[in-house]
Amino acid sequence: MGPLITFYALALLAIVSAAITAFSRNIVHSAFALFGALAGVAGIYVLLGADFLFIIQIFIYIGGILVVTIFAVMLTQGIADVNVSNRAVGVLPALVTAGVAGGVMFYAIIHSSWYHARPGSATPTTYWIGDAFLGPYVLPFEVASLVLLAALIGAIVISRQEVRE
Amino acid sequence: MAGLTLNHFLVLGLILFLLGGYCVLARRNAIGILLGIELILNAANINYVAFSFYGGQAAKYDGQVFAIFVIMLAAAEAVIGLAIVLAIYQNLRTIDVSATESLSG
Incomplete structure (x- = not known):
């Protein structure tokens, strides 16, 4: 039961943060929310027994890529007018495209008989x-x-x- | 790992991929698009590691090695992408991708 609860907590963290990244109208909020998404994915790596990938994710993604991204945000946006800095256009076509692709992929995931070995201990x-x-x-x-x-x-x-x- | 199956991780990867895809499609801010690409690459990495974890002994670490290559390429892509964004900003004073159309004639 423990791993399942851990999985759902990490998945919730990753998905909520990713949603803020995708839907926030403020680019600074988007960049900082990506931190939560990357940390959630790092936790998922631990759950999958990938300890080295966990530390790589923390070092390179959170310590490197995210910091560089936030640097770029600070250098390109006038911090004063960030509130309109992250406008979205074509929301409906984007949602339809993502929805159709998601539906097809979800159907494929559910109806495929994946090779599913019993995982050994990490x-x-x-x-x-x-x-x-x-x-x-x-x-x-x-x-x-x-x-x-x-x-x-x-x-x-x-x-x-x-x-x- | 009672209760957890491969499908849990695949669906989580799918959700992250779709959020990243929406981000790439709908954003006008070039940095926002790069953030979406990072989400997509992370979703792909979850799938790699999950398949490697549930794939049995034969390919136990191949998925993790591929995930490391993906992270490496994501770092290179982020650096180049952000350098291009900064160069565009220096020239045009905006990073709105629909305003950068000087090549469209």
Whole structure:
């Protein structure tokens, strides 16, 4: 019974925060509500026995991506007029699209006979993830470092201020 | 883990995906769209980890490895996306995506 209650609490946190992110008219509220959604997902990772992913989620998503996002919000919006900063247009088409896609996917989830092994007890995952990164996934791992380098240089080049003589 | 099934996690991922999709479709603020993309990527990650947890011994950690790659790409995407948003803001003083139409001729 315990895991079920934990799951519903974390799911509620994630879904309510995600709803605020999606529907709030204030971009600052949206950005801060994303914190709750990411934390809820991090808790779900723990429930699924992924301890390393939990800490990665906290470090990179909440500590990195979210902070960068909030920086961008602060740099681009006049804080004074945030109340109209996050207008939504085409609400009805967006709701219809999301609703239709959601209905189809929900039907697919419910009516599929998923392979459903009995999960073993949660064990530490870091050893095996490191093993996988230096074994079968070594090429994607190396390419990932190239992608990150390209992103780093690209971000600097795109956002720098040009000084013309 | 009595009572919890794969479907619980898939439906949670579906709900987060739909909220993110709505965010991407309806927002006019470019940063709002990036927030929606983060939600979508998190929904995908929940599915990866759930499938790996309920997938038996054969592929026990593959889903988690993929989720780490997704998080890495999300970081790169957020950095580049926000840099582009800042560059647009410096040039046009707005990040309303329906106002940035100087390429449409």
